[in-house]
Amino acid sequence: MATPTRTAARTTRATGPRHAPPPRLRTPRRQRHSLARPRRSVPLTLLTGLVVLYTLVPLLWLVISATKSQEGLADSFGLWFGGDFSLWDNVKETFTYNDGVFTRWLLNTLLYVVLGAGGATVLAVLGGYALAKFDFPGKRVVFAVVIGAVAVPGTALAVPTFLMFGEMGLTNTPWAVIIPSLISPFGLYLMWVFATEAIPAELLEAARVDGAGELRTFVQVCLPLLAPGMVTVLLFTMVQTWNNYFLPLIMIKDPDWYPLTLGLNSWNAQASTAGGEPVFHLVITGSLLTILPLIAAFLLLQKFWQSGLAAGSVKE
């Protein structure tokens, strides 16, 4: 708390005579290469570049390998193109192989993502808003239980959930994947923090004084203010549902309901089963097609999720 005063004192000394006009509290503009505006460093950039190499080289390998036929994969060096350029053939074969089952898996994944991640976002927004802006009996309990549940390993729940859903006749249906995806404790936490900051209490009071109902206040007044937080939660729940492997693995036995992740793995496993045809070029091309939509979403929505995350970290 003594900090600003000290800054002022030092600045006075730096600017010269005692009877000079009182200096501004900000740091003078002259200090260009201060901590706030440091000089750029080539060695540090190169060092960080090593980490970028580590994260990008495998993705580069994937892109390059997707242009090779199955023979080319074995013959040519991994990080450079082979003699043949069969990317389009590979893409075509990926979509047509086995009666176009890849398209089916893609549609399944979209179904799980739209209903699962979309639903999870809706529940998290409603719940986070309530935790942030209402005082209700049992609120502390709700909060404690949800935070405690985050520490419970998801896989510890898998077996009992599978057995329960089995008795309810839900296994081997899309619901078995969608319903557990609806809960995102991280999403609830993020929305709670975000709503606390984004919605001023005065605004709620004003809406209530004007006689707006709770639901109308929420939809027309609060929802627009919550948009950046919602995009962040949606994006992260989308990644979770799109990438989900364990849940569908135990819940879905019928390949017609597989999401992409399970489908790709079954194509990969095909090579090691007796009489199975190895289709590694399709596994690789399929993998590339699987990650493209998410990477595109993250790149295009950068502004939203980065500001949403920044808001979330204020509370920590």
Add this chain to the structure above:
Amino acid sequence: MATLQSAVVGRAGPPPPRRPRRSWTGWGFVAPFALVFALVFLAPIAYSIYLSLFQDRLIGGTTFVGLDNYQRALDDPEFWEGLGRVALFLAVQVPIMLGIALLVALALDSGRLYGKSFFRIAIFLPYAVPAVVATLMWGFMYGTRFGLVGDVNDAFGAKLPDPLSPDLVLASIGNIVTWEFVGYNMLIFYSALRVIPHSLYEAAEIDGASQLRVITAIKLPAIRGALVIATIFSIIGSFQLFNEPSILQDLAPNAITTSYTPNLYTYSLSFNGQQQNYSATVAIIMGLITMVIAYIVQLRGMRKGA
């Protein structure tokens, strides 16, 4: 320095909550989440505790056996071996991953990098890659057939050790997990670093503090919350290790057994071995261990320097 620290803590803490009227209206908004939560979290926990107290026997059917399943798990060498393996994984992989993530976050935050936003997104990108794709991709690259390891061996006549051999496969899995999550953790740290009030840096500069001193005295204490949360998430992740070894099994069948990690063990117990009761017991014990360790980390992390 005490002044600086208390200033950070004072700013970073939550704002004083405004007390709204107490009513049942809030439940209307929480109810949907609470209902589904009860169905997919609370009910399965209760059900697995129930399961763990019974045993399916050939004679007499399902019988109540008290804590017998727990006793069996504690005497089960396969369970302990898996637990030891994930504990080793936790002790080695998590510090490496979080260390790299923290260094990159500090480098980004220092503002001394060229092309900062490119670095941020490029390092984060693997998070968007599903564990299945990441594992298949690395698995292929590890392969001596058409992988990079094979290529390097061919090109230089070298004899690189096989990353999928029983000795090395845990390290290979650690590399995959690090690759997947280093950017995510970096982003958590970076977001926390961005909200440190600038006045603190100005004060430190006037005091003539070095970069290193600024990092140890201002930045690290200010993001302690983020460090603790990232550590807890990583602990939970390590104990839950399943996807990567399960998918690598096809490529390295000799190196990865059905009880390689506790989660792989519970999975094979209930889906290949039809031992649901025992499987639920192992899952509960793992859940308890995870929660206890996460709780200790939280207590220790929050107490330090407070």
